[in-house]
Amino acid sequence: MEHDRLKATRIDLLSELHSPSFWRNVASINRDLAAYSSEKPGDIPPGYHPDKLTQDFSTCYFDPQYLGEAATVTIAHELPDGGLGVEQTNGELGPFTHATVSAEECVAGVDITTEQRVVALAIGNKAIPLSPETLLQLDVDKLTSNEKPRDTLSYILSQVHEIDVLLAKRRYQIASPEEQAMLIQNTLDNINNYLDVIANDNTVSIVTLHPSLRYDNDTISAQYISVIMEDNYPHFAVIDLDGASHTISRNNIIDIEITDELVDANERIDVIDFLNDKATQNIIYKIEDTAAYSDEDDFNKLIEDLEAVVGSDFCENGVFSGQGIVYRQAPSGDIHGEVTSFTQLGSDGFDMFEVNGKERLVIVLENIDDKSPDDLLFIIPDSMYLNKCIRQDKPNIIPSKPDHNLIDNLHNTAALATELIKSKEFTNAHPEQQQKMLEDAIDEARSELNHIFDTLYRGNLVSCMANKYWAIDINIYESGSYSPEEIAELPAATSEPGEEPFEVCGDTISLVIPEMAEREEKIMSIADFPLSQGQPMLQIRDASDKGLVYLVPIKSVSGIMPFTWSDETKD
Numbered sequence: 001m002e003h004d005r006l007k008a009t010r011i012d013l014l015s016e017l018h019s020p021s022f023w024r025n026v027a028s029i030n031r032d033l034a035a036y037s038s039e040k041p042g043d044i045p046p047g048y049h050p051d052k053l054t055q056d057f058s059t060c061y062f063d064p065q066y067l068g069e070a071a072t073v074t075i076a077h078e079l080p081d082g083g084l085g086v087e088q089t090n091g092e093l094g095p096f097t098h099a100t101v102s103a104e105e106c107v108a109g110v111d112i113t114t115e116q117r118v119v120a121l122a123i124g125n126k127a128i129p130l131s132p133e134t135l136l137q138l139d140v141d142k143l144t145s146n147e148k149p150r151d152t153l154s155y156i157l158s159q160v161h162e163i164d165v166l167l168a169k170r171r172y173q174i175a176s177p178e179e180q181a182m183l184i185q186n187t188l189d190n191i192n193n194y195l196d197v198i199a200n201d202n203t204v205s206i207v208t209l210h211p212s213l214r215y216d217n218d219t220i221s222a223q224y225i226s227v228i229m230e231d232n233y234p235h236f237a238v239i240d241l242d243g244a245s246h247t248i249s250r251n252n253i254i255d256i257e258i259t260d261e262l263v264d265a266n267e268r269i270d271v272i273d274f275l276n277d278k279a280t281q282n283i284i285y286k287i288e289d290t291a292a293y294s295d296e297d298d299f300n301k302l303i304e305d306l307e308a309v310v311g312s313d314f315c316e317n318g319v320f321s322g323q324g325i326v327y328r329q330a331p332s333g334d335i336h337g338e339v340t341s342f343t344q345l346g347s348d349g350f351d352m353f354e355v356n357g358k359e360r361l362v363i364v365l366e367n368i369d370d371k372s373p374d375d376l377l378f379i380i381p382d383s384m385y386l387n388k389c390i391r392q393d394k395p396n397i398i399p400s401k402p403d404h405n406l407i408d409n410l411h412n413t414a415a416l417a418t419e420l421i422k423s424k425e426f427t428n429a430h431p432e433q434q435q436k437m438l439e440d441a442i443d444e445a446r447s448e449l450n451h452i453f454d455t456l457y458r459g460n461l462v463s464c465m466a467n468k469y470w471a472i473d474i475n476i477y478e479s480g481s482y483s484p485e486e487i488a489e490l491p492a493a494t495s496e497p498g499e500e501p502f503e504v505c506g507d508t509i510s511l512v513i514p515e516m517a518e519r520e521e522k523i524m525s526i527a528d529f530p531l532s533q534g535q536p537m538l539q540i541r542d543a544s545d546k547g548l549v550y551l552v553p554i555k556s557v558s559g560i561m562p563f564t565w566s567d568e569t570k571d
Contacts, residue, residue: 013071014138017061026119026130029057033098033117050098050117055182057119058095059339063190064183065162066140068092068171073123074137086136091124093140094171095179099127152198153256159191160227160234160250167232184229185340192226192323192341196388199225199256202263207238208255209248213444220246223263224321224390225256226341231439235447237343239321247450249443271320271363271389275381280309284361291352291359303350315347317394320365320379324386327353327362327378345377346394353378406448406560410511413445414535414554417513421526421534431522438516442536446511453509453562460562461543464504467495468556470531474541474549484514484531487551501558504550506540509560513537514551 032053036044046052071093079085099120120127121138128135166172166187172180199205199222207220224239228247236253238246241263275284287302294302307314321344327337337355348364365377381389420426420441426434453462470492476482482490495501513536515529526534535554542548 009142011066011140011142012138013066013140014135016063017138018132022061023132025057025060029053029119033119037100037114037116051178054096054098054119055178058179059182059186062095062183062186064166064187065190066093066142067095067166067183068169070141071123072137072139072141073121073128073135075128076134076136089123089126089128091126092171094122095175095183096120096130097122097127099129101129151255152258153253156191156195156256157250159194162190163187163229163234185338188227188229188341189323189339195225195227196323198258202268204241204259204261204263206255206257206259207236207248207253208257210252210254213248213252223268224343226343228341228343230447230450233439233443239344247447249447251440252444269318269391271322271381271391272383272386274391275310277309280306283309287352287361288359299352306350314391315349315363318391319344319346319394320363320389320391321345322379322386322389324379324389326365327355327380328367329376329378342377342379344392348376351378353380355380406452407557409445409448410536410538410554410557413442413511417441417536418526418534421523421529427524431520434523435516435519438513442511442513445536449509449511462506462509462540463559463561464506464509464538464540464550464552464557465501465559466504466538466552466556467499467501467558469493469502469504469550469552471548471550474547477549484529487514488531501556504540504552505543506550507543508541510539511536512539512551 032048033050036048036050041049041051044050069092071091073089074086075089076084076086097120098117100115100117102115118129120129121135163184166183172183175183202223205222205225207222207225209218209220211218220238221241222238223241226237227250228235228237230247234250236248236250238248240246275281283302283306287299287306290302291299321342323341324339325337326340326342327335329335342365345365345367348366351362351364352359353362354360360380360382362378362380365379367377379386379389417438420437426437429437453460470487470490472482472487472490493502513529513532513534515532523529529535531537531551532553537554538550538552538557538560540550540552542550
């Protein structure tokens with residue numbers, strides 16, 4: 001039985017946290033919290049807001065595998081007679097939070113009571129202030145498997161499974177979006193730190209793929225492997241020896257073999273070590289020290305001096321991967337940092353960035369996050385801010401292209417989706433299960449589209465040949481003003497048999513089933529899919545200024561190709 005493979009293990013969590021650096025950071029965050037203790041939360045600068053400070057602290061120290069687990073904390077407290085008492089508190093463990101404590105101060109010979117915010121443990125509904133003097137013990141009871149991993153892949157997949165466990169926990173589901181993002185990222189960092197040790201040590205790893213992917217080969221010789229989230233589902237991000245990136249769902253990796261074969265070091269640069277050269281450091285220090293009062297010409301001259309040492313193509317012709325603090329600047333100008341991983345990001349060059357009141361040299365990265373593609377990202381090439389940073393030459397995109405026909409794959413996926421919807425297994429499933437079953441059915445075709453148009457031909461546009469499509473105003477579509485049923489009743493552009501298909505051009509392409517977006521009701525039959533007929537559709541955002549989004553039935557598609565926009569093709 002499943003339960004027979006699980007055992008309850010009591011973990012001394014305090015011993016994992018109990019270090020001089022941990023308590024120094026507790027003291028530091030308490031000083032920041034105390035600075036605005038008298039202010040209402042709405043009046044506190046964003047960088048010093050108690051929720052922001054404690055979330056950053058959780059990013060550093062909270063392990064998501066313990067979220068919602070039964071915890072017992074033992075604390076010492078002063079008794080009314082001046083002695084010491086001990087008490088225990090039990091409850092579900094949550095990320096670090098803050099609490100308000102009272103303190104006695106003597107001001108001008110008068111004892112007054114002041115209130116001060118401090119960082120605290122979240123145990124059930126209680127917030128227990130962190131203190132090395134009063135926090136005596138912190139135990140967590142966690143269910144762990146009796147089975148030992150059979151091999152490297154089994155262990156990695158067991159760690160990836162922690163993401164599923166996390167998503168199912170009540171404490172996660174009721175957390176704020178910011179807390180959820182932090183917990184997911186911490187889980188990914190735990191997995192990727194392990195992968196860095198065993199797979200990303202400048203040796204080649206052999207990744208064996210499921211035959212259904214039909215790549216040129218059933219294996220990828222990888223120089224870098226990490227786990228990322230796509231559509232709230234864990235995927236492996238694999239960088240091959242040519243520098244091309246492959247995003248593959250966990251179910252489609254059969255094996256990961258660790259070898260002793262070295263990756264060609266000529267194409268890999270450890271950025272932190274490389275820029276730690278004495279001559280380079282002297283230029284960086286000069287740039288940072290003079291940035292506040294240098295004019296643009298002086299700054300450009302200093303950057304030229306730096307590029308003369310590191311190479312003028314260091315940023316322009318390189319892609320960067322790593323882990324650590326990544327700063328984001330939105331178009332609004334707002335800036336915030338987060339601990340995260342980044343893989344194969346292009347660069348816009350060197351620039352200056354103010355961190356904690358000091359100008360720092362940064363490498364500007366091109367953000368490819370679909371949610372905020374126009375944001376700028378900044379990394380400080382320093383071990384204080386980055387755990388690692390690798391620079392490689394921009395990849396040669398041609399060798400990694402799969403040899404199978406994309407159109408055939410899309411048509412097969414459409415047929416599989418229809419077959420699935422007609423099955424008793426699907427109609428008997430709960431709505432949440434139906435969502436996942438359909439997502440799994442189209443996952444590989446969607447990953448292939450992403451691989452081709454977001455990785456291999458990123459920056460190119462999409463040309464789709466089809467004999468039928470709907471064109472909808474993008475603002476109306478994204479606002480949800482039209483239901484799929486209402487879109488289906490609109491006139492579609494349709495070519496007659498024997499006529500040339502239409503060419504639909506766009507700057508983004510994705511695979512969607514419109515009827516499943518935010519759907520909560522149970523699917524009973526194909527009739528519940530008035531627009532898509534139970535098959536995924538291509539969603540293409542218009543590349544011109546027409547402000548349209550195109551919905552293209554898969555069965556009407558005869559070709560999809562990347563192309564480059566020009567004045568000749570614009571009209």
